[in-house]
Amino acid sequence: xxxxxESFRLxxxxxxxxxxxxxxxxxxxxxxxxxxxSARELGASVGxxxxxxxxxxxxxxxxxxxxxxxxxRIGERRALMVAAAVEAAAMAGALFAQSVWVLGAxxxxxxxxxxxxxxxRQAYLTEIVPISMRARALSTLGGVHRIGxxxxxxxxxxxxxxxxxxxxxxxxxxxxxxxxxxxxxxxxLTAGHExxxxxxxxxSVWSVLLEHRRPLLTLGxxxxxxxxxxxxxxxxxxxWAEHIGLSAADxxxxxxxxxxxxxxxxxxxxxVMDRFGRAWIAVPTVxxxxxxxxxxxxxxxxxxxTAVALVMAFGNGIGSGxxxxxxxxxxxxxxxxxxxxxxxxxxxxxxxxxxxxISAITVVAPLAAACLxxxxxxxxxxxWLARWVPRYDPVTRTAGPR
Numbered sequence: 001x002x003x004x005x006e007s008f009r010l011x012x013x014x015x016x017x018x019x020x021x022x023x024x025x026x027x028x029x030x031x032x033x034x035x036x037x038s039a040r041e042l043g044a045s046v047g048x049x050x051x052x053x054x055x056x057x058x059x060x061x062x063x064x065x066x067x068x069x070x071x072x073r074i075g076e077r078r079a080l081m082v083a084a085a086v087e088a089a090a091m092a093g094a095l096f097a098q099s100v101w102v103l104g105a106x107x108x109x110x111x112x113x114x115x116x117x118x119x120x121r122q123a124y125l126t127e128i129v130p131i132s133m134r135a136r137a138l139s140t141l142g143g144v145h146r147i148g149x150x151x152x153x154x155x156x157x158x159x160x161x162x163x164x165x166x167x168x169x170x171x172x173x174x175x176x177x178x179x180x181x182x183x184x185x186x187x188x189l190t191a192g193h194e195x196x197x198x199x200x201x202x203x204s205v206w207s208v209l210l211e212h213r214r215p216l217l218t219l220g221x222x223x224x225x226x227x228x229x230x231x232x233x234x235x236x237x238x239x240w241a242e243h244i245g246l247s248a249a250d251x252x253x254x255x256x257x258x259x260x261x262x263x264x265x266x267x268x269x270x271x272v273m274d275r276f277g278r279a280w281i282a283v284p285t286v287x288x289x290x291x292x293x294x295x296x297x298x299x300x301x302x303x304x305x306t307a308v309a310l311v312m313a314f315g316n317g318i319g320s321g322x323x324x325x326x327x328x329x330x331x332x333x334x335x336x337x338x339x340x341x342x343x344x345x346x347x348x349x350x351x352x353x354x355x356x357x358i359s360a361i362t363v364v365a366p367l368a369a370a371c372l373x374x375x376x377x378x379x380x381x382x383x384w385l386a387r388w389v390p391r392y393d394p395v396t397r398t399a400g401p402r
Contacts, residue, residue, distance in 0.1 A: 008312050010129075010133065010136065010137060010140065011320050013128065013129075014181070015182070015186060016183075016186040016187060016188075016361040017121075017124065017125055017128075017137070018140065018141060018144045018279075019179075019182050019186075020080060020117075020121070020179040020182050020183055021117075021121055021148070022144050022145075022147070022148050023145050023147025023148070023175045023176070023178050023179040024084070024087065024114075024117055024148070024175065024176065024179050024227075025145045025146075025147070025152065026146070026147070026148040026151060026152045026155060026171075026175050026211050027087070027091065027152065027171060027172030027173070027174075027175035027176055027379065028110075028114070028149060028152060028170075028172065029108065029148055029149040029150065029151060029152015029153050029155070029156070030103075030152040030153065030156030030159075030168045030171045030172050030175075031091070031094070031110075031152075031156065031168050031169060031172045032149075032152070032153070032246070033153050033156065033157075034053060034160065034165050034168045034169075035053045035056070035393035036049040036050065036052065036053050036106060037049075037165055038052075038094065038097075038103060038109070038166070039052040039053075039100055040164060041101055042097065042098070042100045042103060043098060043100065044100045046131060048100060051104075052100060052104045053105060053107070053269060055107045055111065056110055056111045056114075057106050057111060057290075057348065057351065057352050058108060058111060058113070058341050059108040059109065059110060059111015059112045059113075059115070059243075060112075060114055060115045060344075060348045061111075061345065061349060062095075062108075062111070062112065062115075063111060063113075063115030063116060063346035064115050064119070064204050064341050064342070064344045064348055065341045065342065065345060066116075066340045066341070067079070067115045067116040067119045067120070067337075067341050067344070068077035068106035068119060068205050068337045068339070068341020068342065069204070069205045069308075069337075069338065069341065070082070070116065070336035070339055070342075071116070071119055071120050071123055071340075071341075072202055072205075072335070072336075072337040072338050073202060074123075075202075076120045076123045076124040076127070076337070077124070077183060077188045077399055078122070079116055079119070079337075079396045080117060080120045080121065080183045081121035081180055081183050081184060082116065082180075083113045083114075083116040083117035083120060084113075084176050084177070084179040084180035084183065085115065085176075085180055086109060086112065086113040086116070087109075087110060087113035087114070087172075087176040087179075088173050088176035088177050088180065089109070090106045090107075090109035090113060091106070091110070091169045091170075091172040091173035091176060092107065092169070092173050093106035093109070093315055094106040094107065094110075094169045095166050095169035095170055095329070096172065103237040104105075106286065106292040109151040111145070115344060115348070118344065119337065119341060119344055120337075121141060121175070122141070122324045122327065122328065122340055122344075123336050123337050123340055124357045125137045125138055125141060125328075126138075126328040126331065126336060126340075127336070128385065130354075131178025131394050132274060133274060134274070134325060134328055134329075134394075135229065135265065135269075135270040135271075135274045135278070135281075135321065135325045136270035136271055136273075136274055137270070138270065138321035138324040139266045139267060139269050139270030139273070139320045139321030139322075139325070140266060140267060140270060140321070140330060141321060141324065142266055142320035142321035142324065143263065143266025143267065143320050143321070146259075146262060146263050146266070146320065147263055150259050151262075155171060156168040156171060159171055164244050167185055177293075182256070188339075192372040194400065198248065198391055201228075203334075203335050203338060205338040205342065206340070207342050208332070208335040208338035208339050208342075209338070209339065209342040212330070212332060212339055216330075216342055216343070216346065217396065218344075218388045218391075219326060219330055219388050219389065219391075219392055220343065220346040221384060221388075222282070222286075222381060222384045222385040222389065223323055223326065223327075223328075223343070223346050223347050223350065223390055224346055224347075224349065224350040224353070224381075225350070225377065225378060225381020225382075225384060225385070226282070226285060226286050226319065226322065226323060226348070226350065226381065227285055227323065227346070227347045227348070227351045227353075227354070227377040228350040228351070228353045228354040228357070228374070228378075228381075229289040229290060229293070229354065229374070229375065229377075229381065230289070230316060230350075230351060230354065231256070231287050231350065231351040231352065231353065231355050232293060232355065232357065232358060232374040233289055233292070233293065233316065233352030233354075234354075234400045235354065235355040235356075235358050235402075236293055236296060236358060236370070236371055236374065237251075237254070237255070237258075237305075237312070238255075239307055239358070239367060240252055240297075240299070240305065240367065240371065241254060241305060243367055244299065244300055244301070244305065246302055246305070250302050253272075254305055254306050254309050255309075257306060257309070257310070258306070258309040258310055258312065258313035259313065260315060261310055261313040261314060262313040262316050263317070264317065265317030265318050265320060266317065266320035266321065267318065267324070268318075268385065269281050269317070269318040269321065270320070270322050270325075272318075272322060273395070274395065275395075276395070276396075277387050277389075277390065277393050277395040278322070278325060278326060278390075278393045278395065279327065279385065279386060279389040279390055279393065281318055281319060282319070282322050282326065282337060282385045282389050283313050283382045283385050283386045283389070284315065284318060284382075285318055285319030285322055286315075286319075286379075286381045286382045286385060287315070287331030287378070287379060287382040288311060288312070288314060288315025288318075288377040288379050289312055289317075289378050290374070290376070290377070290378025290379040290381070290382065291311070291313040291379070292308050292309075292311045292315060293371050293372075293374050293375040293378065293381075294313070294371060294372055294373075294375030294376070295311070295375075296308055296368075297368035297371050323347050324341075324391045325339045326389065326392070327339075327340055327343040327344075327347075328340075328396055329392050329393060330392045331343070332367060344370050347363070354374065356372070357370070357374060358370045358374065361373055401402070
């Protein structure tokens, strides 16, 4: 059960709640820059290398609903341990892969484990943190994940320089093992809840999603818009940088500068959500991202692109944890993991949909049209979120009890 509000401190759960996430995201950050290069070293074409990288997202999509079912069956703590063990095995598989197909299977397994790890961590925090501090906890979770992803490539680059490209997978495997041991030896703060619900019948994921289809189809559609905007941002920035003639080094510098701003905003964003309501962050996040994408065609130099990238980093940064927070608010207490599996499916689908929309538009129109179209979709998503977020917001609820 959640700790009483007057006695709860985020610092008390910092290591068990956020430590495994830092370790896992460090490993992912070390590996992400070398996935395509590893495939190329094993003889893959550019297209097959891109497909190998895409299998990470495919694995996340495929693992969303099964993760909800597994976490409901074995509990959040055991689910975290399973995820860390699977990820360690997947990283070891990638380390020793002698063919593109083995590497692809390992990448797909990374996606599956990432889906389970993320869902279990979200359900864990939702259970133990008082509602009045939920957004700050989940924003911090999103923030430490971003910090790990930001620092991981530097750690990976150091070991790759000393050894070779496979060293990045060794770093990630060690990080996953450490995350497993951290979960194993630290106290389980959800043990009381699991004992209390041990005799309750386990509901299927599909029955839970069917019963709670209204929040999924209303609020979940807004989540699709946020996730699509985030996925589109990650694709449009490097594509537009190439379009205006920036080098790879300059593009990386733009990403690094904007990424630093992105990381700094997670706790203030959570505090705003807990104090004033979720809409104060959900709507500006997607609107600012939309305006930034629509402004990309106005940039023609590194300086102007950096300015727009910083605007989008601000929008993305203030939205740290927003998808998890809205999911936690909408999830039924008696079937939280099952519901969150469906919720993560919406979010992961949105992340994949953004780049796919860009690809589809650029087949028939210039890149600038894709920037404007995704910007327009994001602005429309802001209006949709403004309509539906308050109905499920525990701070400013207008729809009454569900």
